[in-house]
Amino acid sequence: MKVINxxxxxxxxxxxxxxxxxxxxxxxxxxxxxxxxxxxxxQLPDMSFTNTxxxxxxxxxxxxxxxxxxxxxxxxxxxxxxKEAPKDYSPRVVLGIRPCDARAMRLVKLNFDTEQYKxxxxxxxxxxxxxxxxxxxxxxxxxxxxxxxxxPYHEEGLDILLAKDGDGFKAKVLTDKGRQLAExxxxxxxxxxxxxxxxxxxxxxxxxxxxVATDRLRQMDTLELYGADFWEDVSFACxxxxxxxxxxxxxxxxxIQDEVHGKKGKRMRNWDSCMFPxxxxxxxxxxxxxxxLHRVRQRFMHKLKYFVDKYDQGIMCVGCGRCVQQCPVNxxxxxxxxxxxxYGSENACAAQG
Amino acid sequence: MGVxxxxxxxxxxxxxxxxxxxxxxxxxTEKVKALGPNTHYVKKEAKVA
Amino acid sequence: xxxxxDKVRQIARRLLEDCSVEMVIGFRKGSQPMxxxxxxxxxxxxxxxxxxxxxxxxxxxxxLTGRKEKIAVFAKGCDSRNIVTHIVENKVQRDRLVIIGVxxxxxxxxxxxxxxxxxxxxAVSETGDKVVxxxxxxxxxxxxxxxxxxxxxxxxxxxxxxxYDELVADLVEEQTDVDHWADxxxxxxxxxxxxxxxxxxxxxxxxxxxxxxxxxxxxxCPTCFVDESRPQWLGKGQDQIDVHTFHFLRAFHCAGRCxxxxxxxxxxxxxxxxxxxxxxxxxDCFELYQWEAGMALDQRPALDTYKPDDPEGFIK
Ligand code: SF4
Ligand code: SF4
Ligand code: SF4
Ligand code: SF4
Ligand code: SF4
Numbered sequence: 001m002k003v004i005n006x007x008x009x010x011x012x013x014x015x016x017x018x019x020x021x022x023x024x025x026x027x028x029x030x031x032x033x034x035x036x037x038x039x040x041x042x043q044l045p046d047m048s049f050t051n052t053x054x055x056x057x058x059x060x061x062x063x064x065x066x067x068x069x070x071x072x073x074x075x076x077x078x079x080x081x082x083k084e085a086p087k088d089y090s091p092r093v094v095l096g097i098r099p100c101d102a103r104a105m106r107l108v109k110l111n112f113d114t115e116q117y118k119x120x121x122x123x124x125x126x127x128x129x130x131x132x133x134x135x136x137x138x139x140x141x142x143x144x145x146x147x148x149x150x151x152p153y154h155e156e157g158l159d160i161l162l163a164k165d166g167d168g169f170k171a172k173v174l175t176d177k178g179r180q181l182a183e184x185x186x187x188x189x190x191x192x193x194x195x196x197x198x199x200x201x202x203x204x205x206x207x208x209x210x211x212v213a214t215d216r217l218r219q220m221d222t223l224e225l226y227g228a229d230f231w232e233d234v235s236f237a238c239x240x241x242x243x244x245x246x247x248x249x250x251x252x253x254x255x256i257q258d259e260v261h262g263k264k265g266k267r268m269r270n271w272d273s274c275m276f277p278x279x280x281x282x283x284x285x286x287x288x289x290x291x292x293l294h295r296v297r298q299r300f301m302h303k304l305k306y307f308v309d310k311y312d313q314g315i316m317c318v319g320c321g322r323c324v325q326q327c328p329v330n331x332x333x334x335x336x337x338x339x340x341x342x343y344g345s346e347n348a349c350a351a352q353g
Numbered sequence: 354m355g356v357x358x359x360x361x362x363x364x365x366x367x368x369x370x371x372x373x374x375x376x377x378x379x380x381x382t383e384k385v386k387a388l389g390p391n392t393h394y395v396k397k398e399a400k401v402a
Numbered sequence: 403x404x405x406x407x408d409k410v411r412q413i414a415r416r417l418l419e420d421c422s423v424e425m426v427i428g429f430r431k432g433s434q435p436m437x438x439x440x441x442x443x444x445x446x447x448x449x450x451x452x453x454x455x456x457x458x459x460x461x462x463x464x465x466l467t468g469r470k471e472k473i474a475v476f477a478k479g480c481d482s483r484n485i486v487t488h489i490v491e492n493k494v495q496r497d498r499l500v501i502i503g504v505x506x507x508x509x510x511x512x513x514x515x516x517x518x519x520x521x522x523x524x525a526v527s528e529t530g531d532k533v534v535x536x537x538x539x540x541x542x543x544x545x546x547x548x549x550x551x552x553x554x555x556x557x558x559x560x561x562x563x564x565x566y567d568e569l570v571a572d573l574v575e576e577q578t579d580v581d582h583w584a585d586x587x588x589x590x591x592x593x594x595x596x597x598x599x600x601x602x603x604x605x606x607x608x609x610x611x612x613x614x615x616x617x618x619x620x621x622x623c624p625t626c627f628v629d630e631s632r633p634q635w636l637g638k639g640q641d642q643i644d645v646h647t648f649h650f651l652r653a654f655h656c657a658g659r660c661x662x663x664x665x666x667x668x669x670x671x672x673x674x675x676x677x678x679x680x681x682x683x684x685x686d687c688f689e690l691y692q693w694e695a696g697m698a699l700d701q702r703p704a705l706d707t708y709k710p711d712d713p714e715g716f717i718k
Contacts, residue, residue, distance in 0.1 A: 030607065032517045032673060053672060054609070063609065064639035140522060141538065142434070237440040239464065241613035243671045257638050261396065270638050276612075278629045328613050328669035329460055330432035330439040354650055355598025363717045377718070393598060396643045 003193045004182060007168035014185030015044060015095070021184055022130070023092035025059055027052055036094065045095045047164075050140055055249035055322060056101050057108070059094055060125040063246075063271045067121065067256070073263040085266065087121075089128045093181060096134040100143075100318040102157035103150045104249030105131070107318070110311050111252050121269075130177045133158035137204050142321030144210040144334060149314040152208065153201035163200055170197055212337045214315050217308050220343065225305055226297065230339050235296035237329035238275070244323035244331070245273035245299065250316050253279075274298045300336050355393060359384040406454035406504065409570040410476060413502055415449040417474045423500050424471040427462055428452045435526045436512035440465055454570070456528055459509035459552060461665040463619040467493045474500035476570070478509075480554075480663035482563035483696030484619040487659055490699065493622060503566030505574040508547070508555035509664070513673055515550050519543055554664035554677060557582045564697055585678060586685050601646065607672040608645050610638075614676050615652055617669035620659050627651060653679035658687045658704040659695050 006014065018024060019041055026045025028037045034049035036056040066085035071078055109126065112119035136143070136152035145151055155161055159178030162169040170193060173182050182188060245251040255272035258265055272279060275296070280289045289295050307316035317333060324332050362381050366374050414426040429438040430451045438457045442465075443449055454476070462475050463484035477485055485501060488494045510533060516523060522538040533545040548556070557580045562573045592600060612628070615621045627635050628648050637644040653676075660680040667677045687693040690713050693704035 032513065064641075141524070233441070236442050236465075237460075239613065239616040239669070241616045241669065242609075242611035243613045243669075246609050246611045247671060255638065259637050259639070268639055270640075273611075276629070278625070278631075325434065326671040328617055328671075330434055330437040332433040335433060354601055354646070355594055357594050365714075365717050394643055394646070396637070396641060 001172075001193055001195065001197055002190050003197055004171040004173065004187050005165070005168070005189045005191055006162075006171055006187050007166075010187060010189070011168055012044060014187050015039075016042070018093060018181070018185050021091065022181075023088075023090060024095060025056075025092060026095035036097075039095075047096050047134060049096075050138065051098055051136075051320065051322070053322070053326070054247055055104065055320065056094055056097050057104065057249050057251075059092070060105065060122055060129060061108070061252065061254075061271075064268055065121060065270075066266055066268050068267040070265050070267075071263060072260070072265060076263075082267070087124075089124045091128055091130070093130040093132060095132045096162075097131050097158070098136055098320070099133050099152060099154035099156075099158065099161070100136075100145045100148075100150050100320045101249045102131050102133050103154055104157075104318045104320070106157040107250050107307075107313065107316055108252050110313065130159045130181050131157060132160045132162060132178075132181065135161060135163040135200070135204065137164060137200065137207075139204065139208050140321060140325075141210060142324045143208055143319060144212055144321065145319035146205055146208045147210075147212045147214065148317055148319040150318045151201075152204035163197060172197065210321075210334065212319075212334045213341045214304070214308075214337065216341045216345070217304055217315065217337075218312075220305065220340070222301075222305060222309070225340055225343060226301065228340070228343050230343075231293050231297050234300075234331070234336055234339065235293045238292050238296050238331055239329060240275045240277060240292050240295060241328065242271075242273040242275055243326050243328065244333075245275055246271060247322040247326055248317075249320060249322075250303070250318060274302065296331070300333070300340065303333070304337055304340055357388055359388055360391065406570050407452070410452050410454045410502075410504075411449045413568065413570065414443055414452055414474065415446045417500060418443065418446040418449065422472075423474040426452070426474045426476075427465050428476045429454065429458045429460075429462075432457070435523050436510055436515060454504065456508070456510040456533070456547070457512070457526075458504075459555075459664060459668045460617065461619050461663045463488055464617065464665070466499070467619075467622050472498050472500075474502055476502050476504050477563050477566065478504050478506040478663075479558065479560045479562050479564070480506075480661045482565050483560065483661040484663060486565055486696035486699055487661070487703075488619065490696075490701075490703065491659075496699070500568075501563070501566045503563030503569045505563065505569065505571055506555075506558075506561045507574055508551040508558065508561070509668075510547075510550055511552040511555075511668075514552075515545065518545070518550070552664045552668065553585075553675065554662045554667070556580070557584075558662070560661075560694075560697075565699070583681075583685050586682050589678065589682070602642070604674060604678065605642075605645055605649055605676075608649070608674055609672060610640070610645060610648065611671060613669040613671060614666035614674075617665040618656070619663075619665070620656050621652070627655075649676055649679060653683060656680045657683040658691075658693060658706075660684050661695050 024039040025036055026039050027034045027049045029046050033053035035052050035054050036059060039045060068082040069085050070082050073079055112122040139152055155174050159175045161172045161174060171187060173179050253272045253274060254269040256269050258267050281287045289298060303316040364377050410428060417423045417426060426443045430441040431453050432438045436457050438453060440460055440462060461481050461484055463481050466473060466475060466488060482503060489496050515535060519535055523535055524538045525536045527534050531547045533547050533550055535543045559577055559582060561576055589597060636647045662681055662684055667675050687704045691704040
């Protein structure tokens with residue numbers, strides 16, 4: 001297979017060159033974990049991370065995002081007119097996004113880019129972004145990407161896939177956007193790698209030991225799962241925080257808020273979470289998801305059943321393991337997925353005789 | 354939390370103590386004026402991406 | 403503390419068998435190293451799911467409110483003080499509870515262990531005073547248990563439960579040689595400008611997931627002031643002022659009630675020590691009113707009583 005060799009010098013130089021035509025975003029070490037941040041001139045992304053504590057969804061779906069601005073000042077000629085908030089949609093590149101997080105963008109796109117509705121904010125940022133992925137050679141014990149239609153060398157959603165090679169990288173260009181970026185950065189040194197890339201992929205996939213079964217979710221009866229007897233046990237420990245959904249690369253819910261300061265105002269959207277009690281409160285005060293059992297069930301049913309049924313693209317989880325690692329009370333989606341996937345299987349076997 | 358101590362005053366003044374009230378208010382006004390306008394914990398516009 | 407597990411199971415089984423309670427709230431083994439999951443047991447035969455070790459840092463008092471069952475709950479020193487606070491604040495009724503006291507020798511700080519370990523951790527076990535970390539690559543490291551305790555546990559002076567119906571083990575010796583307020587004095591000594599920057603740095607990574615609030619047994623309001631929308635007290639975005647307002651106001655709401663159990667800090671996904679805020683108020687309550695939260699059922703909390711000799715130096 002043809003790959004581009006990028007040694008350390010070319011890497012540093014390429015990044016430096018890219019800085020003039022792209023906004024660079026990459027992993028940066030912060031205290032005891034990594035996050036994706038905008039890189040300053042001359043700053044290199046820290047590619048030694050395992051995975052970032054927060055997912056890079058913030059790159060196209062900021063936690064707080066302006067949608068409109070308005071003025072309430074009668075003397076202002078635009079008074080009472082909602083105007084689109086000025087925003088920067090200039091080309092940007094995310095360096096070192098993991099394949100799971102890139103696939104997550106595609107899953108989110110199913111929701112933000114449909115026949116009827118196109119989310120302009122998300123889509124414009126998505127389109128302005130080039131995704132340079134970094135393959136995972138050392139998956140964690142909590143990674144179960146190979147069970148979710150993804151994998152440590154998965155290419156979906158990426159424009160370029162990098163794999164570590166000594167202190168440099170080997171790169172596989174996957175799209176036109178990727179080609180443009182490779183040219184702009186001067187990463188053009190193509191050579192045949194004698195199958196090394198493929199071998200590394202197989203080794204990495206074999207390194208993922210955590211697996212979940214999802215094969216029966218689709219055929220499962222929704223109401224039966226909804227009424228399953230395990231939800232009380234699953235949800236008991238949950239404290240209804242936003243950790244799992246805020247860290248998750250595939251969670252897309254948001255809440256729209258107006259903020260007025262003096263006579264100027266803005267309409268913004270902020271991440272929201274189905275785990276928060278106020279997520280579904282009606283103006284009447286009624287809350288259809290009034291207990292944490294309802295809310296925990298919603299999170300798992302959305303990811304592992306409703307989404308599966310609606311889009312037929314597998315589960316709404318890429319197996320990044322963030323929620324598993326960071327949930328303060330150790331609610332593990334792998335356990336819940338197994339419970340859901342095997343629910344009623346004993347009875348089903350009995351029924352078949 | 355980083356608010357200047359002179360910005361916050363507590364006092365106990367009975368409704369009969371008008372002179373004390375004037376004194377305290379004058380003193381507070383002077384102290385706060387000396388500090389100048391508060392620049393922290395004042396939200397002008399929400400900071401968003 | 404390993405030996406506690408057998409006793410914990412035994413007590414739970416007995417209480418369920420003789421119908422003294424309808425459910426027992428404790429911990430079961432988690433799927434991650436250094437993580438246990440709070441759980442409930444309703445059948446005596448399930449009691450063997452329960453465990454007790456240095457990874458039971460979540461405060462179980464948080465799971466008692468709003469329940470109708472007669473409950474038995476395992477309680478460390480801090481948990482028991484939060485249960486007292488719940489009883490004093492009429493959130494739970496003493497006669498609906500069986501409190502099983504767990505004399506505590508401190509909980510392990512999983513982030514500290516992870517940050518001091520090279521390589522991925524496969525399993526962590528405790529033997530006496532040692533914490534043994536087994537690595538994925540086959541190696542292992544050993545820590546002195548006291549070196550890897552949660553910050554609050556290392557300085558805890560109430561390790562024994564203050565209220566209980568029975569105990570899983572003999573009471574432990576309380577720590578007397580610790581400087582409980584050292585970190586707070588350091589912040590108090592900063593000048594205004596430096597302190598402001600300190601708090602800015604402290605809270606900068608906050609994503610407002612509210613895990614700290616939700617892990618806290620004190621934060622039981624049906625609608626928290628940050629969620630309230632009529633009137634709306636603060637913005638919901640990532641503006642620094644809104645984030646700070648949340649933290650400072652929440653801390654004030656815990657004044658004279660916080661037991662420094664550390665559940666809030668433990669829960670934070672980005673490792674913020676917001677306990678520094680509540681601890682300052684804990685210190686003030688102690689110095690001004692000689693008050694420590696949740697020590698006895700018959701004392702009214704510092705901020706809910708008036709005494710003629712209350713200090714009033716701040717009033718001019
Ligand atoms: S549900 Fe959990 S494991 Fe799945 S993508 Fe979200 S954070 Fe990752
Ligand atoms: S409903 Fe919940 S699980 Fe689904 S996307 Fe929204 S926050 Fe995530
Ligand atoms: S599952 Fe865990 S992370 Fe998610 S809301 Fe519940 S306690 Fe928080
Ligand atoms: S504020 Fe934190 S330390 Fe204090 S009682 Fe609540 S959870 Fe425990
Ligand atoms: S748990 Fe941490 S990130 Fe979440 S709201 Fe509290 S301080 Fe912020």
